Amino acid sequence: xxxxxxxxxxxxxxxxxxxxxxxxxxxxxxxxxxxxxxxxxxxxxxxxxxxxxxxxxxxxxxxxxxxxxxxxxxxxxxxxxxxxxxxxxxxxxxxxxxxxxxxxxxxxxxxxxxxxxxxxxxxxxxxxxxxxxxxxxxxxxxxxxxxxxxxxxxxxxxxxxxxxxxxxxxxxxxxxxxxxxxxxxxxxxxxxxxxxxxxxxxxxxxxxxxxxxxxxxxxxxxxxxxxxxxxxxxxxxxxxxxxxxxxxxxxxxxxxxxxxxxxxxxxxxxxxxxxxxxxxxxxxxxxxxxxxx
Numbered sequence: 001x002x003x004x005x006x007x008x009x010x011x012x013x014x015x016x017x018x019x020x021x022x023x024x025x026x027x028x029x030x031x032x033x034x035x036x037x038x039x040x041x042x043x044x045x046x047x048x049x050x051x052x053x054x055x056x057x058x059x060x061x062x063x064x065x066x067x068x069x070x071x072x073x074x075x076x077x078x079x080x081x082x083x084x085x086x087x088x089x090x091x092x093x094x095x096x097x098x099x100x101x102x103x104x105x106x107x108x109x110x111x112x113x114x115x116x117x118x119x120x121x122x123x124x125x126x127x128x129x130x131x132x133x134x135x136x137x138x139x140x141x142x143x144x145x146x147x148x149x150x151x152x153x154x155x156x157x158x159x160x161x162x163x164x165x166x167x168x169x170x171x172x173x174x175x176x177x178x179x180x181x182x183x184x185x186x187x188x189x190x191x192x193x194x195x196x197x198x199x200x201x202x203x204x205x206x207x208x209x210x211x212x213x214x215x216x217x218x219x220x221x222x223x224x225x226x227x228x229x230x231x232x233x234x235x236x237x238x239x240x241x242x243x244x245x246x247x248x249x250x251x252x253x254x255x256x257x258x259x260x261x262x263x264x265x266x267x268x269x270x271x272x273x274x275x276x277x278x279x280x281x282x283x284x285x286x287x288x289x290x291x292x293x
Contacts, residue, residue: 036089040081041176047078048161056147082112089172111168118164129156132200136220151185152201162191210244219247222255230261
């Protein structure tokens with residue numbers, strides 16, 4: 001096929017696509033200027049990791065060796081870019097639909113600063129998570145190794161940051177953050193989940209923690225565990241309804257177990273064995289194992 005024919009074919013395909021873009025579907029949005037930038041949100045997430053773990057994540061941009069100056073520059077960068085992304089994304093909240101740009105920008109600034117003020121709280125929680133990982137894994141040689149190498153702590157860190165944005169009512173951005181963690185670790189924690197102190201994910205690949213899951217303190221879960229909904233056939237009618245289980249304090253859930261349903265409660269100090277399928281509540285101090293007959 002000669003070059004001119006290829007050009008003509010491309011032109012015809014382009015014209016067909018332009019017609020298709022005018023179908024007024026959700027996927028037909030042409031106004032890219034007013035859409036959030038996923039790459040920018042991921043970049044913000046990486047910068048937040050440097051703020052949370054100073055010294056662990058190398059900075060290739062800021063050649064400032066004074067910690068205070070470096071942190072201040074990094075925070076200004078995060079605030080500027082987070083403001084921009086939140087102001088673009090607020091239009092997805094019904095209460096901001098149709099608001100002028102000035103109102104969205106002002107609200108974005110408030111939300112960005114409110115979020116940054118939560119970082120000390122997030123770091124305090126992560127300190128307990130790191131302690132749980134070190135105490136719970138004899139293969140861990142140090143806290144440094146856990147921060148550098150463990151996918152579970154990366155997923156938990158990004159979840160805890162995203163959760164604070166979720167609580168502030170910021171749409172979409174928290175989910176982009178946790179899905180970035182998901183794509184890098186194989187661990188899927190919805191930013192709406194509620195997770196207590198000393199949370200430990202061992203190995204981690206294939207773990208799913210649903211939006212309305214409530215997890216207490218000192219909980220340990222292994223690879224392949226699903227804390228999910230019993231059924232999602234109700235679709236959007238189930239939005240805001242408790243669909244995922246409650247895991248009380250001091251519970252261990254071993255690999256490939258599924259705990260499903262909004263009314264399902266795993267009582268404190270229980271052990272849930274691998275490959276079990278649980279859709280009903282379990283009393284405290286239970287031992288549940290898969291019975292092969």
